[in-house]
Amino acid sequence: MKNKEHILIIGAGLCGSLLALRLGQRGYNITLVEKRPDLRKVEQDAGRSINLALSDRGLKGLRMGGVEDAAKKLCIPMEGRMIHHEDGRTFLSRYSGRTDEYINSVSRPGLNMLLLDACEALSNIKLIFDHGCEDVDLQDASGTFTDYNTGQEVKLKADILFGTDGAGSAVRKSMFLSREFLFSFSQNWLTHGYKEITIPPAEGGGFRTANNALHIWPRGEDMLIALPNLDGSFTVTLFLPFRDSDYCFDNLTSEEKVIEYFRKEYPDAVELMPNLANEFFENPTGPLGTIKCSPWSTYGKTLIMGDAAHAVVPFYGQGMNASFEDVVVLDEMIDKYEGDWPKIFSEYEKERKKDTDAIADLAVDNFDEMKEHTASELFQAKRKLELSFEIEFPNEYNSKYSLVTFNENIPYSVAMKRGRAQDKAILNLLADGKLTDHMSLKEKLDIVLKETQDILHDDAVVKNL
Amino acid sequence: MKNKEHILIIGAGLCGSLLALRLGQRGYNITLVEKRPDLRKVEQDAGRSINLALSDRGLKGLRMGGVEDAAKKLCIPMEGRMIHHEDGRTFLSRYSGRTDEYINSVSRPGLNMLLLDACEALSNIKLIFDHGCEDVDLQDASGTFTDYNTGQEVKLKADILFGTDGAGSAVRKSMFLSREFLFSFSQNWLTHGYKEITIPPAEGGGFRTANNALHIWPRGEDMLIALPNLDGSFTVTLFLPFRDSDYCFDNLTSEEKVIEYFRKEYPDAVELMPNLANEFFENPTGPLGTIKCSPWSTYGKTLIMGDAAHAVVPFYGQGMNASFEDVVVLDEMIDKYEGDWPKIFSEYEKERKKDTDAIADLAVDNFDEMKEHTASELFQAKRKLELSFEIEFPNEYNSKYSLVTFNENIPYSVAMKRGRAQDKAILNLLADGKLTDHMSLKEKLDIVLKETQDILHDDAVVKNL
Numbered sequence: 001m002k003n004k005e006h007i008l009i010i011g012a013g014l015c016g017s018l019l020a021l022r023l024g025q026r027g028y029n030i031t032l033v034e035k036r037p038d039l040r041k042v043e044q045d046a047g048r049s050i051n052l053a054l055s056d057r058g059l060k061g062l063r064m065g066g067v068e069d070a071a072k073k074l075c076i077p078m079e080g081r082m083i084h085h086e087d088g089r090t091f092l093s094r095y096s097g098r099t100d101e102y103i104n105s106v107s108r109p110g111l112n113m114l115l116l117d118a119c120e121a122l123s124n125i126k127l128i129f130d131h132g133c134e135d136v137d138l139q140d141a142s143g144t145f146t147d148y149n150t151g152q153e154v155k156l157k158a159d160i161l162f163g164t165d166g167a168g169s170a171v172r173k174s175m176f177l178s179r180e181f182l183f184s185f186s187q188n189w190l191t192h193g194y195k196e197i198t199i200p201p202a203e204g205g206g207f208r209t210a211n212n213a214l215h216i217w218p219r220g221e222d223m224l225i226a227l228p229n230l231d232g233s234f235t236v237t238l239f240l241p242f243r244d245s246d247y248c249f250d251n252l253t254s255e256e257k258v259i260e261y262f263r264k265e266y267p268d269a270v271e272l273m274p275n276l277a278n279e280f281f282e283n284p285t286g287p288l289g290t291i292k293c294s295p296w297s298t299y300g301k302t303l304i305m306g307d308a309a310h311a312v313v314p315f316y317g318q319g320m321n322a323s324f325e326d327v328v329v330l331d332e333m334i335d336k337y338e339g340d341w342p343k344i345f346s347e348y349e350k351e352r353k354k355d356t357d358a359i360a361d362l363a364v365d366n367f368d369e370m371k372e373h374t375a376s377e378l379f380q381a382k383r384k385l386e387l388s389f390e391i392e393f394p395n396e397y398n399s400k401y402s403l404v405t406f407n408e409n410i411p412y413s414v415a416m417k418r419g420r421a422q423d424k425a426i427l428n429l430l431a432d433g434k435l436t437d438h439m440s441l442k443e444k445l446d447i448v449l450k451e452t453q454d455i456l457h458d459d460a461v462v463k464n465l
Numbered sequence: 466m467k468n469k470e471h472i473l474i475i476g477a478g479l480c481g482s483l484l485a486l487r488l489g490q491r492g493y494n495i496t497l498v499e500k501r502p503d504l505r506k507v508e509q510d511a512g513r514s515i516n517l518a519l520s521d522r523g524l525k526g527l528r529m530g531g532v533e534d535a536a537k538k539l540c541i542p543m544e545g546r547m548i549h550h551e552d553g554r555t556f557l558s559r560y561s562g563r564t565d566e567y568i569n570s571v572s573r574p575g576l577n578m579l580l581l582d583a584c585e586a587l588s589n590i591k592l593i594f595d596h597g598c599e600d601v602d603l604q605d606a607s608g609t610f611t612d613y614n615t616g617q618e619v620k621l622k623a624d625i626l627f628g629t630d631g632a633g634s635a636v637r638k639s640m641f642l643s644r645e646f647l648f649s650f651s652q653n654w655l656t657h658g659y660k661e662i663t664i665p666p667a668e669g670g671g672f673r674t675a676n677n678a679l680h681i682w683p684r685g686e687d688m689l690i691a692l693p694n695l696d697g698s699f700t701v702t703l704f705l706p707f708r709d710s711d712y713c714f715d716n717l718t719s720e721e722k723v724i725e726y727f728r729k730e731y732p733d734a735v736e737l738m739p740n741l742a743n744e745f746f747e748n749p750t751g752p753l754g755t756i757k758c759s760p761w762s763t764y765g766k767t768l769i770m771g772d773a774a775h776a777v778v779p780f781y782g783q784g785m786n787a788s789f790e791d792v793v794v795l796d797e798m799i800d801k802y803e804g805d806w807p808k809i810f811s812e813y814e815k816e817r818k819k820d821t822d823a824i825a826d827l828a829v830d831n832f833d834e835m836k837e838h839t840a841s842e843l844f845q846a847k848r849k850l851e852l853s854f855e856i857e858f859p860n861e862y863n864s865k866y867s868l869v870t871f872n873e874n875i876p877y878s879v880a881m882k883r884g885r886a887q888d889k890a891i892l893n894l895l896a897d898g899k900l901t902d903h904m905s906l907k908e909k910l911d912i913v914l915k916e917t918q919d920i921l922h923d924d925a926v927v928k929n930l
Contacts, residue, residue, distance in 0.1 A: 182707075182752055186651030242647075287647055373930050424927050431926045461896045462889050465838050 004029060008158035010133050010143060011035075011165030014108070015306030015323035017115035019164055021065045022327055024125040026334065031156060032125060033145060035132035035165075040113045050196065050235045051227045053078070053214070053317030054104040054111070056408040061324025064331060067118050071111060075104035076228045082213035083374055084224075088268045092213055093374065093383055096399070097390025101406040103214070103317060105227040111320075128156075133170040136161065138178065138298045143171075160341055161302045164323075167291055169308035175298060183293065190288040190313060190367065192239050193249055197279045199272040201232025208272045209234070214317075216370055217266050221245060223371035224266050236273065239288075239371065249285050288313045290360050296349045300342025305330065310356035315366040316404060318359050318412075325408070326352065355412040362404060362416055382426045385435070389445050397445060417456070425451035469494060473623035475598050475608060475636055476500075479573070480771030480788035481629030482580035486530045487792055489590040491799065496621060497590060498610060500597035500630075505578050515661065515700045516692045518543070518679070518782030519569040519576070521873040526789025529796060532583050536576060540569035541693045547678035548839055549689075553733045557678055558839065558848055561864070562855025566871040568679070568782060570692040576785075593621075598635040601626065603643065603763040608636075625806055626767045629788075632756055634773035640763060648758065655753040655778060655832065657704050658714055662744045664737040666697025673737045674699070679782075681835055682731050686710060688836035689731050701738065704753075704836065714750050753778045755825050761814045765807025770795065775821035780831040781869060783824050783877075790873070791817065820877040827869060827881055847891045850900070854910050862910060882921070890916035 007023055009016050012034035020032040054075060062068040079102045080094035095102060119125045131145040131154060142157035163171025175183050202208045207228060209215065215234070217224040221241060226234040243250040247261045255277040262270045270276065291311040297303040306323035329352050330344070337343040373379040389397035400419025403410055425448050429435050435444050472488055474481050477499035485497040519540060527533040544567045545559035560567060584590045596610040596619060607622035628636025640648050667673045672693060674680065680699070682689040686706060691699040708715040712726045720742040727735045735741065756776040762768040771788035794817050795809070802808040838844040854862035865884025868875055890913050894900050900909050 182654040182754070184651075184653045184754075186649075186653070186757075188649045188651070189647040289647070289649075292651075368930075376930055379930055424923060427930065428923050428926050458889060458893050461893050465833075465841055465844055465892065 005159040006031070007160045007162065008033065008141065008143065008156055009162045009164060010136070010171055011163065011169075011306075011308065012112075012116065012127065012129070013164065013166055013306070014112055014115065014320050015308075015326065016162070016164030017112060017119055018061055018065055018324055018327050019162060019305065019330070020119050020125050021067070021115060021122070022331055024119060024122040025065070027124065030119075030125040031128065031158065032119060033128045033131050033133070033143075033156065035148070036129065038116070038127075038129040039109050040116060050108060051105050051229055052108050052111075052320050053227070054106040055317065055321055055405045057318070057328075057405075058321035058324040060408045061321075061328050064328055065115070065118065067114060070114055070118075071106070072104075074106050074110045074114070074230065076106075076211060076230065077102045077104055078214045078227070079212050080214070081370075081374065082210055082215045084215060084217040084266070084268060085375070086219075086265070086267075092210075093380075094387055096402050096406060097387045097392075098394050098402075098406075101402060103405060105214070105229070107229065108320075110230075133165065136163070136171050136174040136302070138171075138174055138302045141301045159301075163302065163304040163308045164306045165308050167289065167307045167311035169304060171302065172291075172293060172304050172308050175293070175295075175302075175304070178298070181295070181298065183295070185293040186291065188290045190364075191241055191244075192367075193242050193285045193287055194314075195238045195240070195249075195280065195285050196283050197236045197238065197273055197276060199226060199234035199236055199269075200274065205232055207232050207234070216374060217269060218371050218373075218375045219265050220372050220375070222247065222265065224269055225370070226269075234272075236269070239367075242285075252280070255281075290364060292357060292360060294349070294353060296353070297342075297345035300345060303330075303345050303348070310360060312356075312360045312363040313367060314363070315370055316359060316363040318363060318404065322356060322359050322412070326356075358412040358416040359404070362400075362412070362419075378427060378430060381430055382423070385426060385430075385444065385448075388441055389448075392441055393445055396449075418452070421452045421455040421459070422448065424455055470624040471496070472625045472627065473498065473606065473608065473621055474627045474629055475601070476628065476630030476634075476771075476773065477577075477581065477592065477594070478629065478631055478771070479577055479580065479785050480773075480791065481627070482577060482584055483526055483530055483789055483792050484627060484629055484770065484795070485584050485590055486532070486580060486587070487796055489584060489587040490530070492589065495584075495590040496593065496623065497584060498593045498596050498598070498608075498621065500613070501594065503581070503592075503594040504574050505581060515573060516570050516694055517573050517576075517785050518692070519571040520782065520786055520870045522783070522793075522870075523786035523789040525873045526786075526793050529793055530580070530583065532579060535579055535583075536571070537569075539571050539575045539579070539695065541571075541676060541695065542567045542569055543679045543692070544677050545679075546835075546839065547675055547680045549680060549682040549731070549733060550840070551684075551730070551732075555733075557675075558845075559852055561867050561871060562852045562857075563859050563867075563871075566867060568870060570679070570694070572694060573785075575695075598630060601628070601636050601639040601767070603636075603639055603767045606766045624766075628767065628769040628773045629771045630773050632754065632772045632776035634769060636767065637756075637758060637769050637773050640758070640760075640767075640769070643763070646760070646763065648760070650758040651756065653755045655829075656706055656709075657832075658707050658750045658752055659779075660703045660705070660714075660745065660750050661748055662701045662703065662738055662741060664691060664699035664701055664734075665739065670697055672697050672699070681839060682734060683836050683838075683840045684730050685837055685840070687712065687730060689734055690835070691734075699737075701734070704832075707750075717745070720746075755829060757822060757825060759814070759818060761818070762807075762810035765810060768795075768810050768813070775825060777821075777825045777828040778832060779828070780835055781824060781828040783828060783869065787821060787824050787877070791821075823877040823881040824869070827865075827877070827884075843892060843895060846895050847888070850891060850895075850909065850913075853906055854913075857906055858910055861914075883917070886917045886920040886924070887913065889920055 006029045009020050009032045012032045020030050024030050062071045080092050083091045130148040133143050135144045141161040145154045147154050163169050211228040215226040223239045226236040228234050241248040252258050258277055258280050296309045305326045312319050330348050333344045333348045386399040403415035403419050471494045474485050474497045477497045485495050489495050527536045545557050548556045595613040598608050600609045606626040610619045612619050628634050676693040680691040688704045691701040693699050706713040717723050723742050723745050761774045770791045777784050795813050798809045798813045851864040868880035868884050
């Protein structure tokens with residue numbers, strides 16, 4: 001039986017463990033190898049993206065794996081962005097005018113544990129931890145690993161090899177270094193880094209601030225955000241330039257300077273973070289990068305997925321969701337072409353690459369939107385109008401955010417194209433005073449939709465020359 | 466005297482030799498190291514971009530070095546694209562409506578020799594050939610080289626180090642591998658490769674076809690081009706997919722197949738290439754890639770320039786021109802900040818990076834234009850209209866091609882933005898039938914300029930949110 005091929009999956013993070021689960025459910029023999037210890041047994045590192053935003057594309061992947069309901073128990077719904085102004089005023093900017101459209105704060109290790117438990121329940125999935133990948137033979141579908149417990153070298157071989165080993169992927173590195181084919185590759189770093197800080201639970205339990213929102217303190221070049229955790233705490237992330245700025249990681253070198261900066265920019269947040277200075281110096285400063293590459297597969301035997309193939313910056317909250325969607329798209333290709341891995345891999349990339357490129361670009365755009373535009377009047381007027389459209393005409397209008405986040409059946413690339421055209425239409429109509437107060441909302445919607453079509457048409461003439 | 470710093474330049478190609486010449490003229494002590502033999506003394510490899518298009522930005526660089534007049538003696542003016550249709554018909558599409566705007570076919574080794582001779586005439590420039598760079602110490606401004614004649618390892622150290630060692634730059638590789646800073650990097654390969662073939666001079670001397678044009682045989686996915694040489698020959702370049710096409714490098718594996726392909730697609734060219742099959746199998750197949758990276762400088766001591774910093778595909782004929790312009794921009798920064806190399810390097814990148822990114826993107830776009838659009842009716846109608854504008858209103862209209870190629874005082878990024886808006890305006894006005902026959906040319910120009918402004922305005926509203 002064809003289904004019994006042996007599959008080696010390198011990397012048991014979110015993408016790798018869902019992939020193992022799904023392929024295991026399909027009857028393949030899986031070995032899932034992870035360089036870190038089993039996170040169900042050891043304490044995790046502090047300061048490394050403890051929670052994430054889970055939305056409809058990710059949920060679709062979890063549903064496919066039969067673990068959606070279990071995952072939902074780990075979720076805290078966030079209905080919008082809670083914007084914190086300098087003067088302490090706050091404003092909830094909802095993600096959608098439709099009440100069933102919201103995102104979820106979820107614990108990364110919690111979700112990962114759930115997936116590993118589900119894998120372990122299948123007898124045809126073997127989990128191996130503490131094994132770091134040193135080298136991959138792409139053509140042989142084999143890898144050489146160091147067993148961190150014994151220090152010994154271990155070779156694992158399969159019929160098919162998947163690299164789901166994250167942004168620093170060893171499998172991708174083997175592809176980069178190969179001279180057998182032309183490997184297109186990009187790594188683009190933002191000039192900002194990030195650092196995580198904690199808002200602990202309130203004394204006696206509960207949350208110290210609203211837990212139904214993703215909090216944002218937009219300050220132009222800098223930004224603080226916070227997502228709630230089930231235990232009543234929030235994980236706060238500071239995004240700040242590394243250098244060449246009045247306040248930057250390079251010059252926030254003393255406790256006084258850090259407190260001065262936070263008091264000045266985020267006075268209402270400072271009160272919620274009793275361990276600010278300690279955590280600032282204890283937690284690592286992380287870089288923010290986008291990785292794109294092609295081809296994702298080699299020799300019809302080896303495929304990279306998730307962050308290994310397309311790491312994105314975190315500003316659209318789509319990194320994990322995109323990785324789970326990868327598994328959904330791959331699963332569709334297996335449905336169509338099962339037995340022919342070269343075809344599955346090439347069709348998968350043909351279908352998927354344009355969409356992961358799109359979400360990568362959207363995520364970079366959204367950094368500007370979050371740190372800067374959320375505080376702009378024109379942007380706020382656009383959001384207000386879009387929310388009205390979504391409330392009054394829920395079947396006729398979806399904002400870019402909604403297309404990307406809540407419409408899992410619309411590919412990212414389509415959502416980007418349409419969403420950008422809509423944004424351009426509304427911003428220009430507003431800036432040029434073409435949406436006047438005496439118009440009805442329906443009239444405004446019609447003008448926006450017409451202008452969006454014109455923009456898409458004009459772009460298509462150039463594109464389809 | 467500050468001027469007497471010792472400068473090590475790795476790579477004595479077109480960019481490195483112009484850079485050495487200019488810095489030598491400024492009084493610096495230069496060591497210019499090249500891995501290849503002195504091309505003034507040995508025969509060159511066949512089949513590797515023997516001629517190039519030299520235009521106004523490149524000429525400006527050569528003028529700065531005092532070698533423009535000498536270089537012009539190596540040039541053959543090309544006034545436009547000679548389009549060869551399948552049926553043998555030809556059509557000259559001029560590059561500009563202004564008669565003083567044309568590009569030049571020039572021999573790469575000829576121009577390189579001229580620059581090396583000019584360097585050698587300066588006593589403060591030392592030339593070293595046959596030394597391959599193995600490793601660079603970015604912070605120390607030193608490099609380790611292998612002397613190919615003796616096999617010995619040689620270390621060269623300076624105060625300042627420049628990497629002008631081309632698309633495969635060893636200096637850039639040192640930056641990529643360094644973990645001291647975040648290095649953004651991309652290499653993007655086209656799915657097409659290229660191969661050079663020769664049209665020899667006519668018997669008894671002279672050219673076998675018109676020598677005042679860049680010949681193009683546009684065939685949708687494939688393309689043949691030809692540039693004239695001073696000896697009466699043409700260097701022909703075939704651009705063809707590597708694989709997955711009816712005809713591609715992977716399946717053109719026999720003489721019969723090659724001849725069949727050329728006879729079918731380029732019947733009028735076949736007659737001019739008596740050594741077609743031999744050359745096809747003797748000459749290498751080259752890849753076509755774009756390289757972008759940042760930062761270009763490290764430790765205020767080491768800077769990469771030219772292809773090492775920004776390799777582009779050849780379709781805008783701007784690779785060499787951009788590299789020469791690099792030297793012009795650097796020279797302006799030295800004028801402003803001489804003595805402060807860290808400042809010179811950071812201001813140079815701040816000024817220059819957006820422009821080399823722009824020409825890289827324009828060059829990729831132009832591949833589609835050359836192989837495909839030159840054969841499209843809408844595109845031809847656009848070019849015809851633009852030429853009329855340039856002839857009748859030479860001070861009021863410059864096409865994108867003209868902005869990029871003939872306006873050396875307009876940065877590439879500005880030329881791209883304006884040029885793309887103009888293209889979009891004209892293509893849409895033509896497609897929508899808004900430029901009618903009974904309009905005067907001046908009326909058409911006014912509508913195009915107005916529509917261009919509207920496009921730039923609408924984009925700016927989104928951009929400047």
